Amino acid sequence: MERPGQRRSFSRPHRSVEMRDRQAEREVIAEFLRAVRTGAGRALVVRGEPGVGKSALLDHLTESASGCRVARAAGVESEMELAYAGLHQLLTPMLQRVEGLPGPQRTALRTAFGLSDGAPPDRFLVGLATLSLLSELAEEHPLVCVVDDEQWLDRASAQVLGFVARRLDAEPVGVAFASRAVADDLSGLPEVLMRGLEDADARELLAASLSAPLDQQVANRLVADSGGNPLALLELPRGLTPAELAGGFALPNAMALPGRIEASFRRRLDSLPDECRRLLLLAAAEPIGDPVLVWRAAERLGLPSDAAVPAAEAGLLEVGAHVWFRHPLVRSAAYRATSASARQEAHRALADVTDPVSDPDRRAWHLAHAASGPDESVAAELERSAERAQARGGMAAAAAFLRRAVDLTTDPALRAERALAAAQASFQAGAFDPALSLLAAAEAGTLDDFQQARVDLLRGHIAFASGRFQDAPRLLRRAAGRLEQFDLQLTRETYLSAWAAAVGAGHLAEEGILLDICRAVGELPKSGTDPQPLELLLDGLALLITDGRAASAPALLRAARMFATGDRTVEDMVRWGWLAAAVSIAVWDDDGRLAIAEQTVQLVRDAGALAQLPVILTVLGTAALLSGDFPRAASAIAEGDTIAAATGSMVAPHISLRLLAMQGKEAEALAMIEATIKQAGEDSITATNAFWAAAMLHNGCGRYAEAAAAARKATSNTFEPWISIWALPELIEAAVRGGDLATAREAFERLTETTQPSGTDWALGIEARSRALLSDAEELYEEAIERLGRTQLRPELAxxxxxxxxxxxxxxxxxxxxxxxxxxxxxxEAIGMGAFAERTRRELAATGERVGERNEPAVGDLTAQEALIAQLARDGLSNPEIGARLFLSARTVKYHLAKVFTKLDITSRAQLDRALPGPGQ
Known part of the structure; x- marks a missing residue:
């Protein structure tokens, strides 16, 4: 990581000629600045081919940003492997303010920059810290951040800056990027596509760049070949003789335009003295733009102090407080136009003058480029750099260091181990194809049994993460089998992953794989009288498939209660708490379902494991729905959606479907149900959940034929062990009301297979209600009400x-x-179950009692995010605390609360308690 105060070079084209015309682009810039100055944050991506004027437009932006503070950074191709290098460059002038950030954010940013030790920070927490830092700085003056050559930013920086750019709604902050292509991290942001100059402007620029008249046909050819690209118009004619320009000889060939421009720069470089070219190579290989380092390396190579003069006179390089190349293509040409041995010599000199204490990673990278063949000492340096990158949360950088270390390693066993480590880092960075290539490289050598098990394990995780659900269970099963002789705890965790993958794959999974996994689990050694929660959970899930619910219930209930009472490790809770909470609901455990979900959410937040948070929020939302706490369920939905959007993960709309169905919002629910089933396919777990929601909705509306049809589909998924059971009471009620007693009895038999082994009031209360519907026995209705009255399940009681x-x-x-x-x-009415309330109102009317029409609460005017922010504020969280929860700045939270107060016609937080509905309202 850079030393404090260092600044890296980035290319700066000549603005005066390249900013001809561009009126439409200038208007976009003007509007961008107007918004920032008025406190409405903006993001902008300037996209176009090399030389088209992107950097010039960014220079115009900074020159026009009067009254604003400006921060600049640029990606450098040779720095793409250094984690957070680009972000550090942007934030270096602001680092003295880091101490004012909330503790977790401060720690995350300092750890990412290598300024302090700590656990690897979650990149989204680094993103929130960056947003908070920029927001605080903008309190004094509007802030404009300019990032050139975004395509060369390191992955960690690109992700963080893309995260920030999407969260500037109420900030006097603008972030503008220049990029050659559509970048994944910036997708969806407002964009300006820079194109070539119009014909007249192109010809004017071409004529201004030449000292001699130009043949008209040659001018036509140059303008056409350049596509109006300003840099091409300036560079392509250079190096051509007057005769060639006059007659059209030796004009550019059919090479792509960036290649032709770079070739033009190469021709100009070829005319420079050898010592000058060697100095340019040093400058191109040294990305910081630090003239001290360049001159120290030059001295080691015996280059004179005036070696840069010809390049400066040719307008290719500026050397002052920093080293600037006129354009990135000049840097590229200066680096590529030399031999491999010359490049190795330059990197070796730069490694020699780079401080191994303050800048060890950049020194290791230079050493790697200087190596002409395998070199264990350099490979070991790269391995240490990878460890530092991982400690800062830079998994992509760690993978890059380790990949190069693999190339430099000769010992077969060590090479295989490093390839495995590189594959793991690539997987964690989301680079699945490189990870698979590295696994193949590892397997090409000699692996011991444990290493082969790790290969299988990683292949299984990659298959599941990349959506190849049909392969993941088999790969994970094989890995677990191989791990048994080495690590029983890891074996159990792998079998749990395999079980979840097989259930998640459903009908796509290999036939018989789930049963095979569960049988293998049954053969594992047991811990005796004091098993750990994870072992109980795995054993219970395996028994569920092999021996049925009666056999599995004791282990699953015990595991759920151990998770609920805190008898588990934090690591287990973060990784498996979501599954334990789901199991608790599956075994009708009213005491554990909410406790496990709440504890897991808090532990996941504390651990910063944000990728897992949307999943456990889904379970928490389910638990809240069962209690009839719709505001809390809506909060879980909104928070989960916010985090999923921030992390780029996908979350199935399970809670949203159920909430709409239970609320009786018919049009919205049916539209979402139809869209979900169409997208997921009728055989998927997601569709099973949608059919369950549809059955609940139709039962609430009294449409029993439709409810029965949906419930049949919800209960027919033989791969899914839970939702299909929870939908059985819907099928029983709908079938009884529709006169199909045979279907109702069959569903009841399946239901009792789950309720009897559990024996909880929840289970036996649902069983009693279902039996009452079939038998018309009054004592069973009363038993159901008595049992469910002892639970927190207000919807089921009602x-x-x-x-x-x-x-x-x-x-x-x-x-x-x-x-x-x-x-x-x-x-x-208190819960908000509109359809069931209307069904009950009609029934009351049939008894002769009239009930008024329902009124929707005013809180319905709030958006999901506004409602969540309002509830968190009502619960006592400060604006910074709410922002930390939802990846927003404190200023943005304040902005949304102001809108909440207006919509609810209140003036303070103290009034939120009466304005918002609670669980019992």
């Missing part, structure tokens, strides 16, 4: 009171019916 009231009304007992129906109606 539904039991509703069906009991319907039965009483049909029996002619109107007074008793009104009592049950009124209790159900009040509960549905």
């Amino acid at each position: 539904r039991s009171q509703l069906v009991y009231g319907e039965w009483l009304r049909r029996a002619g007992r109107r007074t008793d019916a009104r009592r049950q129906l009124r209790a159900a109606y009040d509960q549905f």
